[in-house]
Amino acid sequence: MGQPFPFSAIVGQDDMKTALLIAAVDPAIGGVLIIGDRGTGKSTAVRALAGLLPEIDAVEGCPYNSDPSKPIAGARVGDDGQPRASRRIKVPVVDLPLGATEDRVVGALDLEKALTSGVKAFEPGLLARANRGFLYIDEVNLLEDHIVDLLLDVAATGENVVEREGLSVRHPARFVLVGSGNPEEGELRPQLLDRFGLAVEVATPSSIDERVEVVRRRDAYERDPDAFAARWADEDLRLGDRVSAARDLCHSIDVPDAVLIRAAEICGALGTDGLRGELTLMRAARVAAALDGRDTVTLDDLRAIAPAALRHRLRRDPLDETGSGARIERALAETYKS
Amino acid sequence: MSRSGRESDQWRDAKLAAALFAIAPFDTRGVVLKALPGPARDAWLDDLARLTGGPEASRRIPLSITHERLIGGLDLAATLSSGRAVFESGILEALNGRIGVLAMAERLESWRAATIAHAMDRCAVVIEREGMSAVRPTRFGLIAIDESCEDGDGVAPSLLDRLAFHVDLTGIPLRTVKQANNPPADVGDARALYRHVDHAEDILMAMAQAAAAFGVHSTRALILALAVARAHAALSGRTQLEEEDAVIAGRLVLGPRATSIPDTAPQPDERSEDNADGDAIQPEEPCDPGHDADDRDDTGPDDDARLEDLTELIVAAVDAAVPVDLDGTKRLVSRRSTGPGGGAGAKTASRHRGRPIGVRPGTPAGGARLAIVDTLRAAAPWQRVRQPSEGGEGSPRRIAVRREDLRIKRFADRTESETIFVVDASGSSAMNRLAEAKGAVEYLLADCYVRRDQVALIAMRGRRADLVLPPTRSLSRAKRLLAGLPGGGGTPMASGIEAALALADAARRRGRQPVIVLLTDGAANVARDGTGGRSRAKADALTAAKYVRANGIDAILIDTAPRASAFSAELAGAMDAAYHALPRLDAKAVQTIVRTGARPMPR
Numbered sequence: 001m002g003q004p005f006p007f008s009a010i011v012g013q014d015d016m017k018t019a020l021l022i023a024a025v026d027p028a029i030g031g032v033l034i035i036g037d038r039g040t041g042k043s044t045a046v047r048a049l050a051g052l053l054p055e056i057d058a059v060e061g062c063p064y065n066s067d068p069s070k071p072i073a074g075a076r077v078g079d080d081g082q083p084r085a086s087r088r089i090k091v092p093v094v095d096l097p098l099g100a101t102e103d104r105v106v107g108a109l110d111l112e113k114a115l116t117s118g119v120k121a122f123e124p125g126l127l128a129r130a131n132r133g134f135l136y137i138d139e140v141n142l143l144e145d146h147i148v149d150l151l152l153d154v155a156a157t158g159e160n161v162v163e164r165e166g167l168s169v170r171h172p173a174r175f176v177l178v179g180s181g182n183p184e185e186g187e188l189r190p191q192l193l194d195r196f197g198l199a200v201e202v203a204t205p206s207s208i209d210e211r212v213e214v215v216r217r218r219d220a221y222e223r224d225p226d227a228f229a230a231r232w233a234d235e236d237l238r239l240g241d242r243v244s245a246a247r248d249l250c251h252s253i254d255v256p257d258a259v260l261i262r263a264a265e266i267c268g269a270l271g272t273d274g275l276r277g278e279l280t281l282m283r284a285a286r287v288a289a290a291l292d293g294r295d296t297v298t299l300d301d302l303r304a305i306a307p308a309a310l311r312h313r314l315r316r317d318p319l320d321e322t323g324s325g326a327r328i329e330r331a332l333a334e335t336y337k338s
Numbered sequence: 339m340s341r342s343g344r345e346s347d348q349w350r351d352a353k354l355a356a357a358l359f360a361i362a363p364f365d366t367r368g369v370v371l372k373a374l375p376g377p378a379r380d381a382w383l384d385d386l387a388r389l390t391g392g393p394e395a396s397r398r399i400p401l402s403i404t405h406e407r408l409i410g411g412l413d414l415a416a417t418l419s420s421g422r423a424v425f426e427s428g429i430l431e432a433l434n435g436r437i438g439v440l441a442m443a444e445r446l447e448s449w450r451a452a453t454i455a456h457a458m459d460r461c462a463v464v465i466e467r468e469g470m471s472a473v474r475p476t477r478f479g480l481i482a483i484d485e486s487c488e489d490g491d492g493v494a495p496s497l498l499d500r501l502a503f504h505v506d507l508t509g510i511p512l513r514t515v516k517q518a519n520n521p522p523a524d525v526g527d528a529r530a531l532y533r534h535v536d537h538a539e540d541i542l543m544a545m546a547q548a549a550a551a552f553g554v555h556s557t558r559a560l561i562l563a564l565a566v567a568r569a570h571a572a573l574s575g576r577t578q579l580e581e582e583d584a585v586i587a588g589r590l591v592l593g594p595r596a597t598s599i600p601d602t603a604p605q606p607d608e609r610s611e612d613n614a615d616g617d618a619i620q621p622e623e624p625c626d627p628g629h630d631a632d633d634r635d636d637t638g639p640d641d642d643a644r645l646e647d648l649t650e651l652i653v654a655a656v657d658a659a660v661p662v663d664l665d666g667t668k669r670l671v672s673r674r675s676t677g678p679g680g681g682a683g684a685k686t687a688s689r690h691r692g693r694p695i696g697v698r699p700g701t702p703a704g705g706a707r708l709a710i711v712d713t714l715r716a717a718a719p720w721q722r723v724r725q726p727s728e729g730g731e732g733s734p735r736r737i738a739v740r741r742e743d744l745r746i747k748r749f750a751d752r753t754e755s756e757t758i759f760v761v762d763a764s765g766s767s768a769m770n771r772l773a774e775a776k777g778a779v780e781y782l783l784a785d786c787y788v789r790r791d792q793v794a795l796i797a798m799r800g801r802r803a804d805l806v807l808p809p810t811r812s813l814s815r816a817k818r819l820l821a822g823l824p825g826g827g828g829t830p831m832a833s834g835i836e837a838a839l840a841l842a843d844a845a846r847r848r849g850r851q852p853v854i855v856l857l858t859d860g861a862a863n864v865a866r867d868g869t870g871g872r873s874r875a876k877a878d879a880l881t882a883a884k885y886v887r888a889n890g891i892d893a894i895l896i897d898t899a900p901r902a903s904a905f906s907a908e909l910a911g912a913m914d915a916a917y918h919a920l921p922r923l924d925a926k927a928v929q930t931i932v933r934t935g936a937r938p939m940p941r
Contacts, residue, residue: 037556043459043460095464095466096466097409097456097464097465097466098409098449098452098453098456099405099408099409099449099453099465099466099467100466100467101466101467101468101697102696102697103467103468103469103711103712103715104466104467104468104469104470104471105466108469108712108715109715109718109719111423111469111711111714111715111718112423114715114718114719114721115714115718115721115737118721118722120719123469125466126466138456139452142448142449142452144695145695146695146696164715165715165716165718165719166719183812183813183814183815204555204556204557205557206555208543208546208547208550211546211549211550211557211560212542212543212546212560214557215542215546215557215560215561215564216537216542218557218561219537219561219564
């Protein structure tokens with residue numbers, strides 16, 4: 001596919017970049033929904049993320065990218081009976097393209113093997129390939145309903161269960177779901193919206209200087225992708241290191257009571273449904289602190305990440321004129337007044 | 339300028355666009371050609387063919403092309419004869435290095451447009467279907483021919499945005515075409531030169547400022563304009579960008595995309611910095627070029643002045659290129675872009691396929707399509723049992739397929755509906771009616787993700803009916819377009835019903851089921867032609883209503899008068915509409931009525 005556009009070279013779009021980094025540090029947060037108009041660099045960012053993340057250890061040739069320290073049954077030993085080596089691979093970022101059919105998404109009978117040697121073998125699909133990585137769906141609104149149902153199921157359990165064509169297979173499918181969408185194409189189901197941990201809005205850059213810079217960089221990249229990537233390699237490397245460090249740090253970070261209480265207050269003020277919003281808010285704030293190299297979460301961390309964590313969880317009142325952004329601002333202003 | 343002068347210019351620009359596209363087809367991406375069949379269009383397409391290397395270099399993309407043919411899929415014959423899944427590439431891959439031509443592009447459905455757009459962005463087709471997994475590189479240009487007549491139809495925004503040139507050939511007479519028919523320049527040299535054209539900072543800045551001045555906010559547009567400027571430099575035999583190139587780019591790329599006109603030349607001190615709030619949906623104010631230019635502290639005063647001049651030149655060119663209606667008003671691109679395009683050319687309802695929803699066991703009778711790979715997969719495990727010793731090694735394998743193995747593709751049966759509200763926006767209770775109608779629209783849209791239904795709203799006020807909300811599924815678009823809906827004036831009932839009829843017709847052509855919902859207090863007082871007069875207004879309204887009935891379109895009439903109006907009942911009868919009286923109009927009630935269907939109730 002060629003050299004991806006470097007993550008650090010993306011102009012502006014800080015909300016989106018932060019959300020993607022957070023999702024990369026703690027996949028349990030649950031993926032990112034990127035909402036916005038055409039041509040705002042959504043797919044560029046996700047592909048760039050792949051180039052940025054530190055490599056992982058995986059069993060050689062394993063279609064599920066399994067971890068050598070906890071391999072999937074049978075994955076550790078190759079066809080020749082010898083234990084398989086482990087090697088480092090880039091974090092997988094798998095595209096779910098338009099027109100994908102169910103058999104390629106969940107996996108199906110390996111037709112070739114069945115017909116030539118009469119062997120019943122499972123041919124893993126995209127969900128297998130995305131395990132321990134990212135699954136990217138461009139234009140979530142256009143995705144067919146039955147595929148959406150499949151994804152919801154798998155994303156909830158972290159496991160792909162295949163019962164078809166005489167096969168009975170189960171394999172881990174833990175991935176960060178990243179979807180992009182254009183609100184002009186229609187609404188998303190609440191169940192699908194809920195699946196995403198964070199939701200960010202992107203817009204074309206508003207200052208002329210920023211727009212010109214976007215064009216300048218795009219142009220330079222297209223003329224010589226390798227040279228362009230080399231220019232940004234150091235910065236990408238540093239960002240990758242920050243992500244690794246944050247991963248190690250984030251589970252031991254202290255969340256003071258004041259922050260816990262404030263999180264509850266914010267969610268209360270907004271009337272978000274259920275506890276998932278609150279949990280996401282806290283997790284994301286913790287990761288934000290970790291990415292910053294700190295060992296305590298502050299109220300500011302909470303405030304900064306609240307819009308991304310909550311904007312898609314607000315109870316819909318169609319008659320309310322104010323957009324979700326404004327409602328969150330209002331709630332934050334109120335709870336932070338004291 | 340004289341009419342014929344304008345037409346000559348229009349034609350000249352159209353031919354220039356063809357040449358520039360031919361020089362850099364993959365960077366400029368393509369042309370949206372708004373043209374009905376005719377001599378101008380033929381001449382333009384012929385020129386293009388000559389410039390791009392003849393018929394070999396292009397391929398037609400059929401409007402109702404299937405997933406498989408577009409992206410790639412099973413080679414049926416080869417698969418069945420060899421017993422293995424054999425794939426053939428789709429048209430997107432076949433277009434690699436070529437130019438795709440798409441006629442009636444305004445009817446291209448969303449997902450097809452999106453698939454083509456993605457392939458353009460990625461410079462590859464990503465295939466994940468029916469056992470095949472591949473990424474096949476492809477770079478192509480696209481000519482999308484827009485043959486729509488009415489305003490409001492148009493090529494899908496995802497393609498409009500990506501194709502640099504928007505060429506309009508409407509109204510160009512034969513004599514202009516014949517006059518200006520000198521053979522097009524050979525672009526071979528220009529093509530070679532294109533790669534070597536240098537970057538120029540000041541040109542880029544000036545174009546960015548001009549774009550902002552005209553409310554063209556997409557970065558993509560800027561990138562395309564740059565490519566066009568370069569192509570023009572190459573065409574003129576230069577590797578340095580100059581003013582002229584920027585001016586042409588402004589004219590060809592930015593002009594047709596203008597969403598606003600700057601009032602006067604911007605003054606550096608007056609306007610404040612643009613306030614970014616990151617919300618893509620709100621219209622943005624034009625940035626102030628003068629102010630931004632002053633912020634760049636690495637340019638000296640002379641550079642500033644030069645930049646100003648260059649910007650003004652481009653601005654003037656863009657201004658001249660903004661399309662103009664017959665009455666002289668500028669036609670700006672509104673954010674009221676069209677919804678998903680029309681269905682397949684065939685008008686028969688049976689050809690329309692709903693969305694694919696998976697595969698199930700069944701026989702391909704009654705038009706159902708066989709899912710080959712899934713069928714093979716179902717049959718595969720049984721081969722050993724069914725034909726234990728089939729030939730020796732190397733003989734072609736036959737697959738014994740039984741009836742129970744057959745799998746067919748399922749499509750959504752339920753036709754999606756389109757609810758067309760016609761709201762009386764006149765009189766004292768107008769605001770209330772409008773507000774409740776708006777509320778009902780939003781309620782319907784808020785849960786329409788399940789049904790994928792669309793909603794539209796026509797407001798009757800003053801002399802005519804206004805299509806305030808074109809058919810959409812998007813709640814955010816509805817909110818935006820319905821915000822601050824004004825009322826007042828008379829009730830042009832007949833016009834309202836006719837406008838609804840037009841929408842209903844269009845909806846049917848796209849395979850959707852229309853329902854007209856009329857909210858009124860029965861006080862029609864403006865006739866079809868816009869003149870006042872109660873009796874004529876009512877007569878005209880009744881006539882229009884009869885058309886609704888004659889066309890068999892489902893309708894609901896909601897009477898909002900404080901006491902049930904006799905005329906409303908009469909109108910409902912003429913339309914064969916379900917009549918509901920809601921003197922205390924409320925959005926939720928309207929939503930319930932619409933949801934529970936439009937069977938005419940016994941009165």
